[in-house]
Amino acid sequence: MSLENTQAQMRKGILEYCILSILDKGEAYPSEILETLKEAKLIVVEGTLYPLLTRLKNMELLSYRWEESPSGPPRKYYSLTNMGKTFLNELNTTWSELTTAVNQITNKN
Amino acid sequence: MKKTISVNIKGMNFLIEEDAFELLQNYINKLTTVLQNEKGGKEIIEDVELRIAELCGLQLNERKQVIEKEDIATILSTLGDPDLYIDESEQEPTNHSSNSNNTNQANDKRLFRDVDNAAIAGICSGIANYLHIDLVFVRIIFVLFFLVGGFGFPLYIILWIVIPKANSTIDRLRMRGKPITVDSVREEVESAAGRINKESKNFANRMRNNDNYNQRFSRIGRIITSIIGSGIIAFGMFFLVIFLIFGVGGFQFIPVQSDYGFLSFSQFGEMVMETQSDYQWAWIGGMVMVSSIILFILLLGTKMVFRIKNTWSKISLGFLFFSGLFGFIICLFMGMKTGKEFAIEGEIEQEIGSVFTEQLIIETNSPKISTSSTYDVKSKGRWGMMSIENDRIVESGIHIEYRQSKDSLYHVYQNLSAHCQSHRKAVNKAENIKHNAGITGSTLTLDSHYSFPIDDKLRNQDVFIIIEFPAGKSVKWNNKVIYPGSEMNSNGNYEIDDSGYLNSKGEYEHWD
Numbered sequence: 175m176s177l178e179n180t181q182a183q184m185r186k187g188i189l190e191y192c193i194l195s196i197l198d199k200g201e202a203y204p205s206e207i208l209e210t211l212k213e214a215k216l217i218v219v220e221g222t223l224y225p226l227l228t229r230l231k232n233m234e235l236l237s238y239r240w241e242e243s244p245s246g247p248p249r250k251y252y253s254l255t256n257m258g259k260t261f262l263n264e265l266n267t268t269w270s271e272l273t274t275a276v277n278q279i280t281n282k283n
Numbered sequence: 284m285k286k287t288i289s290v291n292i293k294g295m296n297f298l299i300e301e302d303a304f305e306l307l308q309n310y311i312n313k314l315t316t317v318l319q320n321e322k323g324g325k326e327i328i329e330d331v332e333l334r335i336a337e338l339c340g341l342q343l344n345e346r347k348q349v350i351e352k353e354d355i356a357t358i359l360s361t362l363g364d365p366d367l368y369i370d371e372s373e374q375e376p377t378n379h380s381s382n383s384n385n386t387n388q389a390n391d392k393r394l395f396r397d398v399d400n401a402a403i404a405g406i407c408s409g410i411a412n413y414l415h416i417d418l419v420f421v422r423i424i425f426v427l428f429f430l431v432g433g434f435g436f437p438l439y440i441i442l443w444i445v446i447p448k449a450n451s452t453i454d455r456l457r458m459r460g461k462p463i464t465v466d467s468v469r470e471e472v473e474s475a476a477g478r479i480n481k482e483s484k485n486f487a488n489r490m491r492n493n494d495n496y497n498q499r500f501s502r503i504g505r506i507i508t509s510i511i512g513s514g515i516i517a518f519g520m521f522f523l524v525i526f527l528i529f530g531v532g533g534f535q536f537i538p539v540q541s542d543y544g545f546l547s548f549s550q551f552g553e554m555v556m557e558t559q560s561d562y563q564w565a566w567i568g569g570m571v572m573v574s575s576i577i578l579f580i581l582l583l584g585t586k587m588v589f590r591i592k593n594t595w596s597k598i599s600l601g602f603l604f605f606s607g608l609f610g611f612i613i614c615l616f617m618g619m620k621t622g623k624e625f626a627i628e629g630e631i632e633q634e635i636g637s638v639f640t641e642q643l644i645i646e647t648n649s650p651k652i653s654t655s656s657t658y659d660v661k662s663k664g665r666w667g668m669m670s671i672e673n674d675r676i677v678e679s680g681i682h683i684e685y686r687q688s689k690d691s692l693y694h695v696y697q698n699l700s701a702h703c704q705s706h707r708k709a710v711n712k713a714e715n716i717k718h719n720a721g722i723t724g725s726t727l728t729l730d731s732h733y734s735f736p737i738d739d740k741l742r743n744q745d746v747f748i749i750i751e752f753p754a755g756k757s758v759k760w761n762n763k764v765i766y767p768g769s770e771m772n773s774n775g776n777y778e779i780d781d782s783g784y785l786n787s788k789g790e791y792e793h794w795d
Contacts, residue, residue, distance in 0.1 A: 204330060205337055219363020224330045228323040247293040247336040 185216055190226060191269060192216055194254065194262045197236065201253035227252065235261050287349050292336040293329075297343075303352040306359070307335070313365040327368060334362070395449035395458040404443045404504045412458050440511070443504075505590070512587025519580035526573050554676070555741050557624050561617055568613025575607030625743055629709025630700035632749075637692045640725035643752065644759045648719070649679070649731040649789030671737065679732035679787035681718070681746050685758075685767040688751040695720070695727055698747035701739070712739045718746045731789040748785075760791040 189211075196202060196210050204223060211217040230236045235258035238250045254262065286301045299307070314331065318324030338358045339350050397408035400418065407425055411418040429436055449455045529548050549566065556562035579600060586596050670677045688694055697720050701712035718733035733746045752758060757766045760783075767781040783793045 204334060219367055220334065220361050221331070221363035221365070221367045224327045224334075225321070225323075225368050227330065228326050231326075232323055246340040247295050247333050250330065250333065 182218075186222070188269075189216060189222070190230065191262075191265045193223075193226060193230065194235065194258060194265065197252055197254050198259070198262055201251045203241075203249040203251050205249075207252070230258070234258075292339065293333050295336045295340060297336075297339050297350050298348060299339075299350040299355075300352055303350055303355040306352060306355045310359050310362075310365065314368060317365045317368055321369065331362065392459075393454075393457045394446055395454055396443070396446050397455075397458060398448055399455075401503070403439075403507055405448070406439060406442045406446060409446060409449070409458065508587045508590070512584045512589075514584075515580055515587065516584035519577055519584055522573075522577050522580065526577060530570065530573060554737065556617070556621055557740060561620060565614060565617035565621075568610045568617060570610070572607050572610025572614055575603045575610060579603040579607060623704050624740070625702040626704055627706050627709050628700055628702050628743075629706050629711070629713050630698055631710060631713050632696050632698045635695040635697050635720050635727070635748075636722035637694045638722055638725055639692050642725070642757055642759050642764075643693045643695075643727060643750070644725055645727045645729060645761070645791075647729050647731050647761065647785060647789040647791070649787060672734070674737045675717075675734040676737050676739075676741065677732050677734045678744065681729065681731060681733070681748055681785040683783035683785060683791070684747055684749045685781045685783075686749060686751045688753045691753045692751075693753065693756075694751035695722060696749040696751075698749060699733075700743075700745045700747070701735075702743040709742070712742050712744065715739050716744050716746065720748065729785060731785050731787055760793075761789075763791060763793075765793055 192211065192214070193207060196207055202210075204227065207227075208217065208220050208223055211223070217223065227236065231238065231252070234255055236252050237255050238252045241249050241251050243249050287298045288301055288304050290297050290299045290304060290307075311328065311332070314328055315324075318327055321327070335358060338361065339354070342350060342354045342358075392413065394413045395409050396405035397412055398405040400408035402408075402422070407421040408418050411421045414421075425439065428438060447454075449458045549562075552565060553559075553562050556565060582596065582599055582603065585591065586600075697718060699713045699716040699718065701709050701716065703709035703712055712735065716733055716735045719728070719730040721728050727750075729748060733744070735744050750758060752767065757764050759765075765781075765783070781794070783791055785791055
């Protein structure tokens with residue numbers, strides 16, 4: 175179990191939550207999502223995003239629509255469904271609980 | 284200077300260097316393999332292709348018109364290794380997971396038909412893969428098998444039925460005896476990029492409609508199957524016609540001079556079988572056997588031509604096989620029972636007469652058999668014609684044997700023999716044989732034919748005439764003089780191995 179591996183595991187766990195959070199602010203197409211995630215250094219290679227998007231879409235948390243792009247190929251704009259919003263709210267609660275718990279534990283040392 | 288290709292990625296046209304394209308193609312192929320069993324795999328690939336198109340577009344400007352290998356390398360490193368596309372949170376790890384040393388199925392080498400390298404059904408190429416020898420070599424051997432004795436053809440058909448087709452990448456690896464790891468799967472996929480790509484695209488269709496798949500991959504095989512099937516049907520039809528004419532229709536083809544002209548197969552059977560019920564059993568057995576075989580052949584041919592694969596046809600084939608076997612067993616049993624009727628020989632010998640003369644003159648009678656038949660039956664060879672007159676079977680052809688006389692007289696004996704299951708019955712049948720022979724003066728009169736009651740059946744009835752003659756004397760057959768040779772054996776007796784045959788035309792043939 176290497177350091178990179180552990181880091182990757184940690185990132186992966188919260189990636190879903192982050193994607194939903196990004197889309198909560200408004201619809202976006204994968205490249206935009208990637209940009210945000212890369213800036214936050216949550217993602218190293220882009221490949222990990224696509225399976226997640228597909229799975230979230232299959233879980234009916236996300237939906238998408240096509241839009242022509244002036245400069246490139248057509249874009250898939252993802253947005254949260256109602257179910258996705260409820261799901262995200264649940265995750266928000268869990269996340270605040272988790273951060274509190276983690277802070278509590280890590281600050282004790 | 285480098286060659287470029289025009290590529291359409293998700294509706295965008297790019298000029299791309301050839302090696303850059305290969306790199307890209309490999310990546311997509313790997314991805315296809317990795318995501319093969321993943322839910323929504325196609326969609327993920329689509330998304331990735333969209334992203335690639337977008338990133339390629341970003342690389343280009345007014346001065347740079349062509350995507351280079353380095354560009355693709357950068358893009359691919361941004362996207363990351365295909366193995367990372369596995370959404371581990373959802374799926375339990377499969378064979379395709381990152382554990383690339385998973386060799387639990389290694390060396391599990393199996394014989395498959397290699398339809399990708401097939402000339403007909405991929406049997407030769409499959410064997411070549413299995414044995415690690417050159418394909419051409421295997422094909423030459425098969426062609427030789429086909430030419431010499433022709434058993435290569437049925438062998439090929441049997442192998443075609445028995446050996447499964449290599450359907451998946453895993454099958455193809457097993458066929459070559461390669462360990463099944465992610466790397467080897469990938470390698471295999473790369474070596475057949477186009478094929479896999481096509482297959483994965485058609486995967487859903489294939490699942491839905493298995494026939495389409497078969498159609499595409501064994502079209503040649505199907506045509507050949509149809510041709511063979513038609514041949515089998517024609518063969519079956521031919522047999523059916525033969526069967527209807529000779530078996531059911533009672534066509535009289537066995538040449539017999541009788542009031543009925545020729546005999547049919549069943550009439551002949553009645554003359555051989557001991558009892559009426561024996562004959563009926565044999566008839567039923569024969570009918571069941573032959574009709575089963577014919578139906579089996581016709582059904583098999585139809586199955587091949589129309590590619591019927593339902594269980595009903597299989598059950599029918601199985602049933603016909605066993606009914607055919609059943610009929611065969613009945614026939615075999617009746618054949619054995621009839622065979623027993625020929626087991627024991629019974630013979631009777633009686634002296635016709637003795638005469639003292641310088642030369643024995645033999646006259647033969649071969650009466651023209653009166654028959655209402657319109658067929659003019661000509662007998663050839665030494666085996667005489669059988670005829671039926673007044674409820675007696677008339678056969679012709681008499682065996683002649685010469686022996687040294689112990690005195691100065693000619694002695695003539697008549698030996699009648701027949702076969703049956705017991706000696707007493709065989710002797711009875713021998714006694715029933717009527718053969719005219721008599722001596723008047725120095726002349727022996729012989730009929731070339733003999734008769735026995737039709738109820739005695741054909742039991743190998745035979746007639747021998749034994750002529751004992753004094754040393755040095757001769758026998759005169761219708762102008763032909765025979766001096767049977769003699770040799771002294773160790774006991775001081777003369778031993779003569781000369782013999783002859785009186786054929787149906789009353790001509791004598793001497794054998795020495």
